[in-house]
Amino acid sequence: MKLLELSGIGKRFGGLNALTDVSLHIGRGEIYGLIGPNGAGKTTLFNVITGLYQPDSGEFNFNGKRYRAAKPHVLAGAGIARTFQNIRLFANLTALENVMIGRHVRTRSGVMGSIMNSRAMRLEEKACRDKAGELLNLVGLKKPHQTLAKNLSYGEQRRLEIARALAMEPLLLALDEPAAGMNATETENLKELIEGIRNAGITVLLIEHDVKLIMGLCDRVAVLDYGRKIAEGVPDEVRNDPQVISAYLGVDGE
Amino acid sequence: MPNAHEAGIFKRQRRRILLAAILLVLPFAVDGILGRGWLRIVDFAMLYIMLALGLNIVVGYAGLLDLGYIAFFAVGAYCYALSASPHLALAFPQLFPDGVHLSFLIVLPAAALLAGGMGVLLGAPTLKLRGDYLAIVTLGFGEIIRIFMNNLNAPVNLTNGPQGISRIDPISIAGLSLNATQRIFGITLPSVHLYFYLFLCFAGLVVFVSQRLEKSRIGRAWMAIREDEIAASAMGINTRNLKLLAFAMGAASGGISGTLFAGFQGFVSPESFSLMESVMVLCMVVLGGMGHIYGVILGGLLLALLPELLRHSVLPMQQALFGKTIIDPESLRMLLFGIALILVMLYRPAGLWPSRVRRRELSSDERPDETA
Numbered sequence: 001m002k003l004l005e006l007s008g009i010g011k012r013f014g015g016l017n018a019l020t021d022v023s024l025h026i027g028r029g030e031i032y033g034l035i036g037p038n039g040a041g042k043t044t045l046f047n048v049i050t051g052l053y054q055p056d057s058g059e060f061n062f063n064g065k066r067y068r069a070a071k072p073h074v075l076a077g078a079g080i081a082r083t084f085q086n087i088r089l090f091a092n093l094t095a096l097e098n099v100m101i102g103r104h105v106r107t108r109s110g111v112m113g114s115i116m117n118s119r120a121m122r123l124e125e126k127a128c129r130d131k132a133g134e135l136l137n138l139v140g141l142k143k144p145h146q147t148l149a150k151n152l153s154y155g156e157q158r159r160l161e162i163a164r165a166l167a168m169e170p171l172l173l174a175l176d177e178p179a180a181g182m183n184a185t186e187t188e189n190l191k192e193l194i195e196g197i198r199n200a201g202i203t204v205l206l207i208e209h210d211v212k213l214i215m216g217l218c219d220r221v222a223v224l225d226y227g228r229k230i231a232e233g234v235p236d237e238v239r240n241d242p243q244v245i246s247a248y249l250g251v252d253g254e
Numbered sequence: 255m256p257n258a259h260e261a262g263i264f265k266r267q268r269r270r271i272l273l274a275a276i277l278l279v280l281p282f283a284v285d286g287i288l289g290r291g292w293l294r295i296v297d298f299a300m301l302y303i304m305l306a307l308g309l310n311i312v313v314g315y316a317g318l319l320d321l322g323y324i325a326f327f328a329v330g331a332y333c334y335a336l337s338a339s340p341h342l343a344l345a346f347p348q349l350f351p352d353g354v355h356l357s358f359l360i361v362l363p364a365a366a367l368l369a370g371g372m373g374v375l376l377g378a379p380t381l382k383l384r385g386d387y388l389a390i391v392t393l394g395f396g397e398i399i400r401i402f403m404n405n406l407n408a409p410v411n412l413t414n415g416p417q418g419i420s421r422i423d424p425i426s427i428a429g430l431s432l433n434a435t436q437r438i439f440g441i442t443l444p445s446v447h448l449y450f451y452l453f454l455c456f457a458g459l460v461v462f463v464s465q466r467l468e469k470s471r472i473g474r475a476w477m478a479i480r481e482d483e484i485a486a487s488a489m490g491i492n493t494r495n496l497k498l499l500a501f502a503m504g505a506a507s508g509g510i511s512g513t514l515f516a517g518f519q520g521f522v523s524p525e526s527f528s529l530m531e532s533v534m535v536l537c538m539v540v541l542g543g544m545g546h547i548y549g550v551i552l553g554g555l556l557l558a559l560l561p562e563l564l565r566h567s568v569l570p571m572q573q574a575l576f577g578k579t580i581i582d583p584e585s586l587r588m589l590l591f592g593i594a595l596i597l598v599m600l601y602r603p604a605g606l607w608p609s610r611v612r613r614r615e616l617s618s619d620e621r622p623d624e625t626a
């Protein structure tokens with residue numbers, strides 16, 4: 001069963017075709033890899049499916065609904081959560097607060113409830129706090145949960161971003177180069193974490209330059225080059241695809 | 255752990271009772287020690303604190319730099335001035351032969367709603383703007399309101415232009431006029447005392463609402479927008495609605511403060527709502543500690559009292575030393591003000607009294623987790 005299906009997505013920036021006619025689909029429970037050389041359009045594709053960019057052409061289907069030009073918060077509510085390539089945490093808030101903000105779409109308290117400190121609001125607040133704490137432990141944040149996000153190390157910040165995204169209870173978790181800047185042990189832990197996330201029933205879309213990680217984790221992989229999908233399939237197939245090899249080695253760099 | 259927790263609650267409770275007691279006797283102390291004029295100044299300071307707390311919602315929580323905030327104070331003030339004074343008899347003699355004299359308790363919520371609505375009106379076109387650009391547009395908005403007040407005396411005399419509206423009804427609640435000395439429970443309370451308690455109630459309300467919101471889902475969403483709007487929207491936060499909410503709540507607080515101001519002073523004119531006032535309120539927020547309620551209160555208090563302190567110390571001092579006034583306290587105020595701002599930004603960039611999380615972060619990183 002398909003969770004996400006892109007059809008003919010195109011995105012231009014001025015004269016640059018960042019994405020051209022990209023179609024692909026991701027099944028429920030899959031770990032789907034997205035690779036390609038620098039500037040291939042991977043992050044742009046993320047921005048399109050999370051509503052940060054409006055595609056110039058094409059549309060996508062998510063969880064049975066069609067989207068063309070939806071707002072980010074609508075897509076987040078629909079169940080797409082993401083992390084950012086250049087980390088975008090709420091720097092001056094604590095790690096715990098960051099994750100609690102991730103719970104925003106799954107909680108309801110409004111202005112009146114908050115001012116009245118209603119019972120429903122207090123219960124929700126406590127559940128939110130507990131859940132956030134659990135998620136921080138799940139991603140293995142060892143520092144106190146009250147540490148400001150900006151005072152965490154690079155690897156910790158990446159994991160905090162994953163915890164924050166998981167707090168949204170997404171159907172699809174989109175990770176933009178989560179292993180960037182991590183050392184070997186951190187990457188190994190990350191791999192286990194992503195497997196755990198998939199086993200919990202969450203579909204994962206993964207952009208990564210670390211070939212070993214992609215090959216070890218992904219069920220299927222798509223390759224972007226100059227905004228076009230040039231290959232798709234199981235990792236081994238893709239790795240030996242001559243077009244992919246030339247794209248990476250730049251032999252026939254067109 | 256539970257014992258320590260209980261002790262903490264107990265301590266906080268005791269501190270609250272102490273604070274309440276101090277605030278209750280404060281007008282008598284100020285009146286007795288410094289004189290009635292000072293109590294009047296303290297009353298005005300309370301209005302400024304309310305303004306600063308309202309702006310803190312917009313700037314401190316949601317991170318929206320608003321340089322026209324005083325416009326909402328103006329809206330509240332003119333609301334009350336028009337609906338509780340003989341003025342409208344001039345414009346509509348047939349309709350209101352004696353002017354309009356609505357009760358304070360009716361005007362207040364209406365003014366808060368109207369100011370809140372104006373907040374949304376200002377917010378809506380500025381949703382895509384950030385930082386400096388937002389500041390410029392809001393600054394323009396503040397000026398537009400002031401210029402309207404200045405010029406709406408023709409063709410129909412709505413605001414009486416630069417002369418302003420006078421003979422505004424004093425605030426009276428349940429038949430009890432706050433402009434006269436009243437005896438309540440055997441205690442004689444002069445007018446300034448009564449206004450102090452009234453303002454205290456509303457300042458308390460604004461503090462209460464701010465505190466509750468700050469620690470709620472809504473407050474966190476505001477702070478998320480302040481920290482990173484794109485990430486916030488990717489977390490499912492409807493940034494448009496939450497920004498408008500912040501504008502509306504801040505504006506409503508400004509409107510309430512304005513209503514109280516008009517009733518207390520009995521006179522309003524556009525002069526009280528200049529850009530300088532917006533800047534002043536913003537300075538109270540920034541100087542005190544953006545996003546931290548107690549810091550903002552401190553900032554409001556300091557900046558509201560500073561000019562009066564100067565007036566009462568600099569003039570007599572110069573007279574005693576030189577026999578004449580060399581520096582006018584008003585220009586000295588701006589000078590000191592500039593120096594203070596520079597010093598604070600250099601040495602305490604988070605404000606005089608920043609919030610606990612930030613202080614804890616500065617003092618140490620390794621503390622046991624206290625979330626349990």
Ligand SMILES: Nc1ncnc2c1ncn2[C@@H]1O[C@H](COP(=O)(O)OP(=O)(O)OP(=O)(O)O)[C@@H](O)[C@H]1O
Pocket residue numbers: 013016018036037038039040041042043044045085
């Ligand atoms: N907002 C934008 N405005 C203009 N050009 C953009 C914008 N965003 C991306 N681009 C361009 O689109 C192309 C694709 O960028 P994108 O960030 O999607 O690449 P990527 O595959 O994520 O690369 P990397 O591996 O370096 O992260 C690049 O040439 C980039 O310069």
Ligand SMILES: [Mg+2]
Pocket residue numbers: 042043044085
């Ligand atoms: Mg990228």
